[in-house]
Amino acid sequence: MTDQNENYWKKCSVCKSSIPYGGTYQLCSVSTCNNKKTGLTFCSVTCWDSHLGFANHRSACAEENVAPSKEEHEQSLIAQENAPEERAAERKRIIPTSSSTTASPLNVDTLVVVSKVKNLIKEQSGFNTSQCAIDELTQIVVRECLRATENAQNAGRKTVMGRDF
Numbered sequence: 001m002t003d004q005n006e007n008y009w010k011k012c013s014v015c016k017s018s019i020p021y022g023g024t025y026q027l028c029s030v031s032t033c034n035n036k037k038t039g040l041t042f043c044s045v046t047c048w049d050s051h052l053g054f055a056n057h058r059s060a061c062a063e064e065n066v067a068p069s070k071e072e073h074e075q076s077l078i079a080q081e082n083a084p085e086e087r088a089a090e091r092k093r094i095i096p097t098s099s100s101t102t103a104s105p106l107n108v109d110t111l112v113v114v115s116k117v118k119n120l121i122k123e124q125s126g127f128n129t130s131q132c133a134i135d136e137l138t139q140i141v142v143r144e145c146l147r148a149t150e151n152a153q154n155a156g157r158k159t160v161m162g163r164d165f
Contacts, residue, residue, distance in 0.1 A: 009067040012043035021070045026062040029131050061132035111141045
């Protein structure tokens with residue numbers, strides 16, 4: 001863990017430059033690179049790309065994320081010390097909401113059945129499907145669900161219906 005007195009969140013795993021609190025950084029989409037044990041973070045797409053030479057991924061993409069503020073980071077360190085069982089929780093993808101560019105990101109799991117999506121694409125076109133395509137499809141599902149929720153709320157309902165999509 002980083003020292004709480006430092007003026008940056010983490011260092012880039014490749015060039016060792018500082019990633020500031022609240023700054024953007026890149027994660028590799030491959031789970032072995034972005035799990036808590038490995039913890040690879042990259043200051044730019046160029047640094048992310050340079051790790052591909054030794055990582056030997058079949059398909060990968062860079063995922064842009066925003067580092068927490070110093071206060072959020074300190075709170076998460078305190079929470080980790082107080083609740084070690086929560087550290088083993090399943091990883092969630094960070095997907096920004098479409099309603100506002102300044103809105104805080106939502107933590108969501110993959111919302112589609114990956115094997116069924118891959119089978120559909122394979123059967124219809126013979127193409128393979130990358131994890132980046134699944135992630136983008138999840139983002140589309142999230143955006144549409146949020147839009148449908150707004151439509152139901154504007155109609156005075158608390159139930160999302162097919163016509164809200």
